[in-house]
Amino acid sequence: MTGSPPQVVPDDLPPPARSNARDLSPARLRPRDVLRVGGAGLRTRPLRAVLSALGIAIGIAAMISVVGISTSSRADLDRQLAALGTNLLTVAPGSSLSGGNATLPAESVPMISRIGPVTEVAATGKLPETHVYRHNRIPAAESGGISVLAAHLDLPATVAASIAHGTWLNEATARYPAVVLGNATARRLGIGAAGTDVQVYVGGRWFTVVGILDQVPLAPELDSAALVGWPAATAYLDFDGHATTIYTRAADADVTAVRDVLAATANPQAPNQVKVSRPSDALTARQAADRSFAGLLLGLGAVALLVGGVGVANTMVISVLERRSEIGLRRSLGATRGQVRVQFLAESLLLSALGGIGGVAVGIVVTAGYASTRSMPTVVPGWAMVGGLGATLLIGAVAGLYPAIRAARLSPTEALATP
Incomplete structure (x- = not known):
């Protein structure tokens, strides 16, 4: 009796799927x-x-x-407010215990410059017995109210001063008889331009006018002054080297904090003999x-x-x-x-x-x-x-x-x- 041949089942057929649930799951986006x-x-x-x-x-x-x-x-x-000096503070000597005029130490400027928030510092030193004249034959009493100041080279940058004519003092001219006139000073002396042939008589010596300033709104006292270099003032005009006004600029956010430490920094031995200006009203505004x-x-x-x-x-x-x-x-x-x-x-x-x-x-x-x-x-x-x-x-x-x-x-x- 013949029958159908037996079926051979291959061993490598995949097993039946146990579940189709995985195939029905939604695709992920x-x-x-x-x-x-x-x-x-x-x-x-x-x-x-x-x-x-x-x-x-x-x-x-x-x-x-x-x-x-x-x-x-x-x-x-x-x-615009920065042009009004919102962050400008000034330091000046006050009165001593005896009622006389105090003096700032010669190290005041470098000590103030070490204050962290201070960005700029410069000073002027007044020569009270020195006057400036257009000619040496003008009577000494007719000084015209013009003051003579020794000035640091970075003074214009600190007080936002600009030159109307000529140039500002530099490392060379600050050592020799050279002078920069304030705006009002130049008008009083009848000088309209600076030049090597333009001279004024300062403290018994002829000084060459190298520059004339524009008006300085932040420091109006400079308008009626004649400014000479710090070394020249010491060498030719018997300047004692003590600053009478120190101009300081600080970061806006730290103006009040800087003001609080300026007196003690400028004169650690006698901070009560130092006058410090208050922050400008423009800063408050x-x-x-x-x-x-x-x-x-x-x-x-x-x-x-x-x-x-x-x-x-x-x-x-x-x-x-x-x-x-x-x-x-x-x-x-x-x-x-x-x-x-x-x-x-x-x-x-x-x-x-x-x-x-x-x-x-x-x-x-x-x-x-x-x-x-x-x-x-x-x-x-x-x-x-x-x-x-x-x-x-x-x-x-x-x-x-x-x-x-x-x-x-x-x-x-x-x-x-x-x-």
């Missing part, structure tokens, strides 16, 4: 897929996306413009302006961001209502609630990013244009640009969260039944 899915809504409705991003961009541009213009205005105000500007920036920035956030939320809610059928179709094809939620949240973030980047760019352009018309420095803080974009993304995420959750909660049948 990679970051690239999230961007593609999130941008689908923007690509399919470009006009609405552009208008929505434009609304966000206007809000961010308004914030950046307000911050930039305000910061530029504050920088211009700071520049500058600090008050800074506080006002800070409050203004925070308030306007918050309003602009709130407007942008409302725009994003409104756009995303309308998007969910308009795309219910699309949501139902995706759910029917196997998209999970989480994937739908990620899709709309990614779309909200992309919309916010586009509007934020455009708004920052427009805000910078507006600030630069306004500042150029007002001859102000263009200043757009980095924190405003980064913070504006970051806040836009944060607000976009918060504003898109509710529409995303709402879209994810729609059941496939409910969404597909919506006309």
Whole structure:
């Protein structure tokens, strides 16, 4: 009896699948897929996306413009107030215990320069018995109220003095009979220009006029003075080397602290015999302006961001209502609630990013244009640009969260039944 041949079962056949649960699990969205899915809504409705991003961009541009213009205005105000000497302090000898005039130690200037926040320091020393005349035949009593001062070379930089004609003293001329006249001094002596052939009679010697100063608003006492180099004053005019006025500039934030230690630094043995000027009223005004500007920036920035956030939320809610059928179709094809939620949240973030980047760019352009018309420095803080974009993304995420959750909660049948 013949029968069918026995079946040979190969040993290398794979075992039957124990479960198809793994095959039925939804695919995970990679970051690239999230961007593609999130941008689908923007690509399919470009006009609405552009208008929505434009609304966000206007809000961010308004914030950046307000911050930039305000910061530029504050920088211009700071520049003007700095010209008034907001951080300039002066040190002078006071009265001794016996009621006479005290003197500052010769080491006062280098000691003050060692104070950390001090940025610039220079001094002048008055020669009380020395006068300046246009000619040696003028009676000694007719001095014209002109004082003679020994000056450090960095005095102009410290007191913001400029030269009207000629040059300031340098390492060479400070050692020889050379003089720089204050603005009022030059007018009283009838000298309109400096030159090697222009001389004045100072302390019984002829000094060559090498320069004439402009008016010095921060140190008006220099306008009616004749300034000679420190070494020349010692060599030719019997100067004792003691400073009578020390001009000090410090960091704005540390002006008060520097003032508190100046007396003890200038004369450690007798700090009560030192007079120190108080900080300028302009510094107080500058600090008050800074506080006002800070409050203004925070308030306007918050309003602009709130407007942008409302725009994003409104756009995303309308998007969910308009795309219910699309949501139902995706759910029917196997998209999970989480994937739908990620899709709309990614779309909200992309919309916010586009509007934020455009708004920052427009805000910078507006600030630069306004500042150029007002001859102000263009200043757009980095924190405003980064913070504006970051806040836009944060607000976009918060504003898109509710529409995303709402879209994810729609059941496939409910969404597909919506006309």
